[in-house]
Amino acid sequence: MSKMIGILTSGGDSPGLNAAIRGIGKALLGRHGMKVIGFRDGFRGMMENRTQLLDSKALSGILTLGGTILGTSRDKPYAMPVAGKMTDMTDVIVDNYRKHHLDALVCLGGGGTQKNAYHLMKQGLNVITLPKTIDNDVAMTDVSFGYDTALGIATEAIDRLHSTAHSHHRILVLELMGNKAGWLALGAGIAGGADVILIPEIPYDVKKVAAAILRRSHSGQGFSIVAMAEGAMSRQAAAKLAEAGKEKGSKKKNKKQQAREAAAGNRPGNSQFLAQQLEELTGLESRLTILGYLQRGGTPSAGDRLLATRLGTACADLISKGVFGVMVAARGDGAEAVQLKDVVGKRRTVPLDHCWIESARSVHTCFGD
Numbered sequence: 001m002s003k004m005i006g007i008l009t010s011g012g013d014s015p016g017l018n019a020a021i022r023g024i025g026k027a028l029l030g031r032h033g034m035k036v037i038g039f040r041d042g043f044r045g046m047m048e049n050r051t052q053l054l055d056s057k058a059l060s061g062i063l064t065l066g067g068t069i070l071g072t073s074r075d076k077p078y079a080m081p082v083a084g085k086m087t088d089m090t091d092v093i094v095d096n097y098r099k100h101h102l103d104a105l106v107c108l109g110g111g112g113t114q115k116n117a118y119h120l121m122k123q124g125l126n127v128i129t130l131p132k133t134i135d136n137d138v139a140m141t142d143v144s145f146g147y148d149t150a151l152g153i154a155t156e157a158i159d160r161l162h163s164t165a166h167s168h169h170r171i172l173v174l175e176l177m178g179n180k181a182g183w184l185a186l187g188a189g190i191a192g193g194a195d196v197i198l199i200p201e202i203p204y205d206v207k208k209v210a211a212a213i214l215r216r217s218h219s220g221q222g223f224s225i226v227a228m229a230e231g232a233m234s235r236q237a238a239a240k241l242a243e244a245g246k247e248k249g250s251k252k253k254n255k256k257q258q259a260r261e262a263a264a265g266n267r268p269g270n271s272q273f274l275a276q277q278l279e280e281l282t283g284l285e286s287r288l289t290i291l292g293y294l295q296r297g298g299t300p301s302a303g304d305r306l307l308a309t310r311l312g313t314a315c316a317d318l319i320s321k322g323v324f325g326v327m328v329a330a331r332g333d334g335a336e337a338v339q340l341k342d343v344v345g346k347r348r349t350v351p352l353d354h355c356w357i358e359s360a361r362s363v364h365t366c367f368g369d
């Protein structure tokens with residue numbers, strides 16, 4: 001009797017998901033003689049028992065497709081909106097796992113998905129995960145697939161902004177994705193030659209940003225490019241957030257959430273506010289571009305296709321060896337199974353002494369600090 005493996009994609013979509021599904025599925029079918037079904041729309045489809053057979057026909061021609069052929073959602077097994085009420089649907093999901101006689105469930109997603117998979121692991125299911133997110137903030141892996149593609153899209157945007165900023169002697173602020181980790185703004189800011197990079201890990205002083213821009217202007221560079229992560233915030237906003245975080249008890253979560261929204265200017269207002277501040281402080285015209293979902297769209301880069309395929313095939317090999325309760329982490333040119341319990345609840349943020357930050361400072365990039 002062939003083993004039966006389920007796959008789902010959960011959380012924000014990203015380029016590379018279909019390449020990963022293909023890598024897992026083709027290896028399981030071809031090399032390990034197993035069968036594969038996909039659940040539609042993440043954990044919600046697993047709760048509603050909506051499936052799609054992933055046979056060789058379904059897996060053909062998807063390597064280069066953006067998004068996910070399975071669909072996705074941000075629903076959590078233990079808190080799922082059902083008839084307008086958040087309901088724990090774990091038991092229904094476990095039942096459907098058993099109904100399909102699954103030998104394992106593969107979950108492709110970011111930090112939230114790792115946590116949801118771990119929750120199901122504790123219910124006795126054989127789960128194994130892959131790290132996916134354009135934010136590159138999944139812990140315990142060198143990199144997540146989706147990041148390389150988004151990095152290319154964001155860098156091309158910065159390249160294009162240079163010509164218009166130069167022509168109009170303007171400040172161009174580019175808001176990039178990355179609510180709690182600044183990898184995308186940092187990487188694209190360096191690759192695109194941004195003059196200022198603002199990331200959530202380094203709360204900025206707007207006066208220092210303006211001073212750096214004015215130094216450029218006085219030296220004849222009448223334009224500046226600011227690469228700003230959507231979660232970057234000013235020192236004042238960060239202080240407000242820290243203050244709210246000191247609140248005790250259940251109010252803490254609401255208060256903290258309110259403060260975070262206030263701090264981030266009820267995203268995406270923050271970048272707009274910064275653009276206005278910089279115009280006032282420097283006297284240079286300032287314009288904002290929010291790159292948004294373009295960073296998650298379209299065909300995966302070659303790097304992400306390669307990464308997703310090698311993690312997917314490594315996942316299939318681990319399943320064939322009966323290794324579960326792990327995330328297939330990227331490690332160098334290869335992959336390493338890391339315990340899910342060590343991944344959950346952590347976020348891979350940019351260390352303040354990271355070599356990329358030092359490298360950017362060496363070419364006079366301002367971080368607002």
Ligand code: F6P
Pocket residue numbers: 012013074110133134135177178179230296
């Ligand atoms: O987690 C990836 C991400 O694209 C973040 O960068 C962004 O803040 C978030 O998802 C947007 O979430 P949604 O797609 O649910 O609007």
